[in-house]
Amino acid sequence: MVEHGDIRVVHCGGSKINFRDPVITHDSRFLLCASGEAVKVFSTSTEECIHELRGHTGLVTGVLLRPSNHLQVYSSSLDGTLRLWDFTDGILIKTCVIGYPIYSFYASAKHENVIFIVASMPSDKRAERFQLVAVHLPQSGDQMVEAQELSAVLSGVNPNPAAIAFGRGGEFIASVNDLQLEVYFFKKQKSFRFFLKEDNKKGGWNTFTCVACHPKDDCIATGHEDGKIRLWRNFNHKKEYTYSTLHWHHSAVSSLCFTPEGTNLLSGGVESVLIQWRYNQESEQDFLPRLGGAITHITVSPDGSLFCTSHSDNKITIIQSCVKVSAVIQGLVKGDSIRTDLMMDPRSKALVLNGKPGHLQFYSLQRDKLLYNLDIVQQEYIHESGLQQFEVVKAALDASDSWLATVEERHQKAAELELNLKLWAFDEQTQSFVLNTTISAPHDAQITAMCFCQPADSQTTLLVSTSKDGHFKAWQLAAPAHTEDEGPSWLCDFVSAYHGLVPECCSFSADGSLLAVAFQEVVTVWSPSTWELLTTLSQPPGAVSDLCFGRLSCSKYLLGTTASNLLCWNLLTCSLEWTTSMDVRRLVADPLSENMAAFCYQSGSTDLFVFKPSEPRPLFSHKAVCSGKVTQAVFAPREEMLESCEESSQWLNRSQLYFLTQQMDLMTFTTKAEEDRLLASSKQTSLLLLFFPFFSQLLQTPAHVLPSTSYLCSMFVQSLLISVSDAREEKAHAEEEMESEKEEEDSEEEMESSRSKPELAAAAATESDTPALTKAQARELRRVRKLDHSWLAGLLDS
């Protein structure tokens, strides 16, 4: 077993931002939302993430502005702590340990230093029982405090944060659960309960889904499962309460919100329409349709100028006073299932996978930002649960990134399967994909796999699709038959089957001269130029589920996986080279090296093996990468190569491995060297300031007394350059050193001396591991620098 102490599995971007309702700050400049184990601070105007407030060790379950100080924010987490942050600087101010996982929490200006949390109390016999608990925050200056005074307010509440709301600035609290509305008055210490009947006459569901209270008036609005909104009044009497009903939504109301002055009520649901009801004139409504996915949360900024809606497709929309969408903050859309393979777009270095319904998303991993969505289906999406709609199920990019193939399908119960194969050409002018050909019903049954011919230099592009109807088809770009047609389009070039077996997967060799198609237990190898069946390989028992050709020096190998074995055939001898028994769920090849990564499922968790087909020992193995099965993974080429010499992490030098877990989390592997470098780069700027007085002068002098930029530019460049004489001197110095040192370090030294200065400084700092240069030392260094630059080499060797 290879040691893997310095390689870690880390989460990589794409966390959920629609988990809890976001918060807009008082000045409407920032938007805060819970995102995994952190709180993210976005700018409402530029959509950029400004800070990430990290510190929680569990899922963050709520964000709330501190009522007494609007520059501070509370956050709660399942790790049982409340934390207070300064969001403008991103500093943790205080941590309050509660001790129980917090599911949601509330605060009101009337109740100073009291936070109401929803937690499941272990004293209860039933685990699923939640309580609303008032927590008195201890007044102490310590960073870490423990809350002692807990008092239960209500029991049997809904952990959903939308189910509890404060009314009239904190005079009462309204909580809904199932078919019951409970209102608790703090002054009288009395609660009223109102029940609805189980079932209406018309068959609607009366179950409460959310609640909102009017800020000035005695009015509670509740949303229901059947799409009705009830406005409750007179609820401080047991019997004489009244309610009126508003009905527009056709399915459950998921969020309700009053504007700060109470003039409007906002509601949203699955329909993805934001409705603004006028308070007391409920017949008048304003609509804002087609916002995207289903609305999950609605919030209003404290001054009422901005609305903000969270959507099920991991999106936050910022709306200016219910008329105009001003900003969209979009996260990685993971939905319920990623049905396409993970792919890398070579041009934008973006991860490509299916996103919101009918779209393909391009997600930049470097910037952790969604680049754009490509509309594949091009149909109006109907927001209705239980409706079968077209979904993108397969996608493939060709090696030169000029073609994209997508498959969309719609399964209807009674009717037959609807399939469309679409081919998209990259348009240089608009820098996006443009639909070239639509093939409706390319196969009679579901398409199981699809791949493009690999070589980038070949004239004709070839696409092969395999289907459950037992055929595989080759598609080729053909010139138009008649001159009047606009351009070339894709046509079927070849259809074939093998003994009526169902093809499961296909793969092209790296040079495109061979095509392997797996028909259950048999792997057939074809020549794409003549469409001749060259040979068949088989290794019963078990159907081949994944096929992969070796690359570069291992291109003579063909790897296949069955439910119990990993097989490797040698194509020169047409014989089995080796086999090993493991349940490989996913096999991916690194496009830049011979390495292959195999994800094996074993007793509830997934193991990773990285190997070369030509060598029997794996390069790297990692037990229990994650729980559950891994079915999607991809190697992403790095921007710049790592220079790791350790054997176990060399496979990560050229590309990075990303994979999706069963919980749809995007994970990756990092090495220690990579993390160190990230740290070093952050140190670099400060070191620059330290070593180059020019920079500090530049930054300290007020802008209006600085000379012109053109004058400064030449000075700046001068300060960065190493003069010729210096370099020579340095070399001489290095040679001197070399004599005393061992001979083998020669090349290393030369490489170092030819590097540019700032990097050297950084390297020096990281190598010596003692960054604490005293000021006197720095001054000394600065003086030496003016004379010659050989000090660097000296520092290196010291």
Next chain:
Amino acid sequence: MASFKPTKIQVYPKLGEKVTQDTLYWKNYKAPVQIKEFGAVTSIDFSPVTPHNFAVTAFTRIHIYGPFSQEPVKSFTRFKDTAYCGRFRSDGQLLVAGCEDSVVRLFDVSGKVALRLFKGHTKAVHLTDFTSDRYQILTGSDDYTCRLWDIPNATELTTYTEHADYIRCGVTSKLNRDLFITGSYDHTVKLFDARVEKSVITMDHGQPVESVLLYPSEGLLVSAGGRHVKVWDLLKGGQPLVSLKNHHKTVTSLALSSNGQRLLSASLDRHVKVYNTTNYKVVHNFDYAASILSLGLAPDDASIVVGMTNSILSIKHRKNQEDSKEIAGQQRRRPSYRVFVKGKNYVPKQDDYLVSKPVKEHLAKYDKQLRRFNVSKALDTALGTYIRFRKPEITVAVIKELDRRGTLMNALAGRDERGLSQLLNFIIGNLVDARFTPVLVTAAEMILDIYQSVIGQSPVVDRQLLRLQDLVKREIEFQKDLLEVLGMLDTMFASSLPRKEVPCSGIGRSNGLTQGEPSTSKPQLQVT
């Protein structure tokens, strides 16, 4: 906020022939003028000089028609028996014709009586022509001979007896006065040179030759006989160039379009086919009512004249460009172009502030109704008379969209007798169209489900439902037949394709390693 995405109208590939430049050109003829002759029209010849009158040989007469007259401007009737092959001289002054009675007659176009009689053949003369020096006549006869005659003193110059069967066609060179070509029923085409005593080139056509034609350059020769049209390269000594087999009955006549780019062939199968002379592909096809015996094309393709066995002469005149212009002029009563571009072609100056105006997107009526979820109304709109008959793909697309939204049932329900019969009419009309079947079958099933309770209340609807039932029954029968044919074809292909051995030695070896069960069946290539 995304905008509403309109219903996607599926673009179906156009059925039928593609519209090409040739189709447009050859379709640009008026409705044919039909003239009844006295017998089968065996020959049509255009005068080389304007106004390009043409001589039509039918039964015992030769009629000369003007370019636009429907009545003959002149007729020659002094034949004792059936006349053959009336041909103009290159100056358009003289006309020669053969006859069943073996006498060749020479007429002045303005006269009535024959100027000269050439006697010497013993059987019917089917071929007559002037040589390019205008003083000699070539004749070919059923007595297997062809002869050259001197016009001024009506004497026979030479006799060639090389053919072994009837000589039915021939042509003289327009460039050389001594060269001529004859085609005979002995399957040969021979090129003669009057300066030597015998034929220079002999080409074997393979079938009795019915017609020969020389290209204007006279480098290529076209011969027609049997179902074949063959092109020969004379400069390479009569080497066959192409053989065309596009007719399914004997080809009787050939013509070249005026610019030499297109070749026309007429056949007994009642078709005239137009070939491109660069790649010899059929670019257009004319249909006629009866078997065609003769074909003539006026200079500049101004008219196509076809003579048929049922003694009908059909003349198609080309549409004049002035005519089409006149029609266009009548239609143009709209506001002038300036009105539309008013202010739109204003080029902004450098300092101008551009206010971008949002482009208002236009939605079709059914899309507007779909946007408001008015499903029944959207279906009504899509079933409007114009869309239903002219653009059924729109109606089908709307039905499909409603089905996708899960509201097709609602849209179909609640219709009265008129609405329902309209809907059923549409379904009956388009159900068997393979492009629409999957969508309309779903709709038809839903209609039956919804309205089964009211069956029997309206005779109109009942009749339509019965029609629908018949239609489906017939379609199922068709499909069964088609499947049978497919099965037959499969067996034929399977027996005709050679069996291919696939090297599968690898299987045995790889299995040898693990003692697995080798697959016994030989892989078989199945290409469809």
